[in-house]
Amino acid sequence: MKAIISNAVIRRLPxxxxxxxxxxxxxxxxxxxxxxxxxxxxxPSQIRQDLNCFGGFGQQGYGYNVEFLRDEIRKxxxxxxxxxxILIGCGNxxxxxxxxxxxxxxxxxxxxxxxxxxxxxxKSLDGFTVKHLDNIEKEFNGRAPAMAILTVPxxxxxxxxxxxxxxxxKGFWNFSGEIETDRIDIAIEDVxxxxxxxxxxxxxxxxx
Amino acid sequence: MKAIISNAVIRRLPxxxxxxxxxxxxxxxxxxxxxxxxxxxxxPSQIRQDLNCFGGFGQQGYGYNVEFLRDEIRKxxxxxxxxxxILIGCGNxxxxxxxxxxxxxxxxxxxxxxxxxxxxxxKSLDGFTVKHLDNIEKEFNGRAPAMAILTVPxxxxxxxxxxxxxxxxKGFWNFSGEIETDRIDIAIEDVxxxxxxxxxxxxxxxxx
DNA sequence: TAGATTGTTAATCGATTAACAATC
DNA sequence: TAGATTGTTAATCGATTAACAATC
Numbered sequence: 001m002k003a004i005i006s007n008a009v010i011r012r013l014p015x016x017x018x019x020x021x022x023x024x025x026x027x028x029x030x031x032x033x034x035x036x037x038x039x040x041x042x043x044p045s046q047i048r049q050d051l052n053c054f055g056g057f058g059q060q061g062y063g064y065n066v067e068f069l070r071d072e073i074r075k076x077x078x079x080x081x082x083x084x085x086i087l088i089g090c091g092n093x094x095x096x097x098x099x100x101x102x103x104x105x106x107x108x109x110x111x112x113x114x115x116x117x118x119x120x121x122x123k124s125l126d127g128f129t130v131k132h133l134d135n136i137e138k139e140f141n142g143r144a145p146a147m148a149i150l151t152v153p154x155x156x157x158x159x160x161x162x163x164x165x166x167x168x169x170k171g172f173w174n175f176s177g178e179i180e181t182d183r184i185d186i187a188i189e190d191v192x193x194x195x196x197x198x199x200x201x202x203x204x205x206x207x208x
Numbered sequence: 209m210k211a212i213i214s215n216a217v218i219r220r221l222p223x224x225x226x227x228x229x230x231x232x233x234x235x236x237x238x239x240x241x242x243x244x245x246x247x248x249x250x251x252p253s254q255i256r257q258d259l260n261c262f263g264g265f266g267q268q269g270y271g272y273n274v275e276f277l278r279d280e281i282r283k284x285x286x287x288x289x290x291x292x293x294i295l296i297g298c299g300n301x302x303x304x305x306x307x308x309x310x311x312x313x314x315x316x317x318x319x320x321x322x323x324x325x326x327x328x329x330x331k332s333l334d335g336f337t338v339k340h341l342d343n344i345e346k347e348f349n350g351r352a353p354a355m356a357i358l359t360v361p362x363x364x365x366x367x368x369x370x371x372x373x374x375x376x377x378k379g380f381w382n383f384s385g386e387i388e389t390d391r392i393d394i395a396i397e398d399v400x401x402x403x404x405x406x407x408x409x410x411x412x413x414x415x416x
Numbered sequence: 417t418a419g420a421t422t423g424t425t426a427a428t429c430g431a432t433t434a435a436c437a438a439t440c
Numbered sequence: 441t442a443g444a445t446t447g448t449t450a451a452t453c454g455a456t457t458a459a460c461a462a463t464c
Contacts, residue, residue: 008455010410014403018386032421044421045457052423060422061464077406078413092304099300102402107409146412171412173405178226187411189404194310195222196399197381198285201315202218203395204354204379205286216431240445252445253433260447268446269440419464426459433452440445 009050013077015040016050020070032063079107083146083171088160090115090130093175094151098126108147112139133160137167144168150176217258221285223248224258228278240271287315291354291379295321296368298328298338301383302359306334316355320347341368345375352376358384 019040023031033044033051040047051057051064057072058064074080085108087094094113097103103110113128114136115121121132131139144167152160157176164172165186172179172188179188227248231239241252241259248255259265259272265280266272282288293316295302302321305311311318322341323329329340339347352375360368365384372380373394380387380396387396 006455010407011403013410014400014406017406018402034421043457045459046455048421048423049456056423058422059464060462061420063421076410076413078409079406081413083409083412092300092307096300096304097401100401102405106402106405107412108405147408170415171408173408185415187408187415189408189411191401191404192222193305193308193399194226194314195219196397197310197314197316198222198225198287199218200355200379200381200395200397201286201291202221202284203397204291204315205284207378207393207395214431242445251433253435254431256445256447257432264447266446267440268438269444271445421462421464423462424460426457428455428457430455431453433450435450436448438445438447440443 003053005053009053012042012050013073016047017070017073017077017079020066020073024066024070028066030063031066031069033058035063077107079105081107082109083107085110085147085149085173086136086145087113087149087151088115088133088164089149089151089153089176090117090120090125091151094149095125097149097151098128111145133163136163140167144170147171147173149173152176154178211261213261217261220250220258221281224255225278225281225285225287228274228281232274232278236274238271239274239277241266243271285315287313289315290317291315293318293355293357293381294344294353295357295359296323296341296372297357297359297361297384298323298325298333299359302357303333305357305359306336319353341371344371348375352378355379355381357381360384362386 016036019036033047036042036047037044054076055072057069071080082104085103087098087110090098090113098110098113113125113130114133115130116133120130123130146169148164148169148171150157150160150172154177157174158180161172161179161181165183170186172186174188174190175193179190224244227244241255244250244255245252262284263280265277279288290312293311295306295318298306298321306318306321321333321336321338322344323338324341328338331338354377356372356377356379358365358368358380362385365382366388369380369387369389373391378394380394382396382398383401387398
């Protein structure tokens with residue numbers, strides 16, 4: 001029985017990964033939990049606890065081999081086995097995500113982009129020909145990509161979500177507001193940029 | 209002496225706000241912590257604890273007046289006193305943020321947008337004429353907007369940040385990666401979309 | 417070997433939940 | 441008044457930190 005990993009730990013994994021990538025690029029071969037902690041503003045204890053949720057990646061008296069640790073975390077996060085992703089909604093935000101190089105090397109490969117607006121369907125954007133969402137089932141013909149990025153209007157997100165779930169898609173990166181569902185066999189990562197913005201507003205008020 | 213509010217509480221405030229806005233739009237006049245909890249997947253206790261960090265907004269035996277509570281949280285978050293914001297970096301993501309209506313009514317008013325690329329400086333985007341970042345001091349002439357949105361390349365974010373801090377800007381909504389600073393009189397809200405993406409990748413791996 | 421640093425158990429701290437008196 | 445629900449204190453739970461034996 002696999003122990004349940006707390007959300008706090010999972011949210012730190014990408015940060016470890018980013019840090020290890022940085023120092024690896026700088027040529028570091030080994031690192032101690034003490035040094036990681038110092039650089040990332042965490043306690044050495046926390047780092048050792050976090051890593052030991054997944055395995056003993058270090059060596060007593062030595063520390064951690066940077067490249068090995070990086071590769072292990074990449075495996076844990078799933079970054080080393082890219083999954084097919086599609087994008088629904090080619091507005092400003094959708095285009096921004098399409099254009100960024102973040103998807104590749106972060107666990108996903110973008111294969112297709114969809115929209116419903118006649119003004120973009122058929123057009124070429126960032127090397128993708130925008131397809132009509134109505135044809136998506138035909139396009140995939142029983143198969144399903146691992147993940148869909150939702151950058152559609154708030155008003156249509158639930159309808160689009162339902163359609164994609166019916167196709168068998170199990171992962172969603174959702175920029176389109178609240179999704180209503182009780183399916184627990186589906187992974188949804190909600191990005192609420194307005195919440196982030198309001199948190200900043202609060203912080204700025206506190207400075208006064 | 210004001211008690212320090214935990215980060216967990218602060219991150220929930222925008223969610224309360226969003227929920228209250230929704231039910232207010234649906235015509236609800238009053239609500240109990242029990243009902244809020246049910247709708248948002250939190251315990252009634254937590255909601256009462258959270259709100260009582262800021263004051264007693266309810267009434268025993270009755271519950272909370274939705275509109276009053278909403279307005280109080282808006283005040284706490286600072287959404288009801290909009291602050292000047294500027295945008296640095298008019299690429300895809302910058303344009304997406306410019307185009308979204310999220311800024312207004314979320315505590316900020318976008319007044320100016322800047323870039324350094326000759327291909328956009330001088331052009332008109334979403335009703336804003338893109339100005340050159342080199343002229344920003346002249347533009348503001350000693351004044352400083354409350355917040356800057358950073359959607360610049362990772363490689364230049366620290367340089368841009370330093371420039372803006374020198375101008376007196378105290379709030380940053382940062383989409384451009386790691387900012388190095390030890391200033392504690394400055395509010396920085398980092399948005400790491402790659403981290404969000406990797407967390408989703410992890411979650412999808414767990415479904416298998 | 418001696419020194420260093422992990423892996424892991426125990427202690428602490430903080431956040432969430434439960435309970436209940438106050439009171440509308 | 442009786443019923444409902446808050447505000448708040450106390451109990452619990454979980455996450456972080458400290459300590460230290462294991463061991464490279």
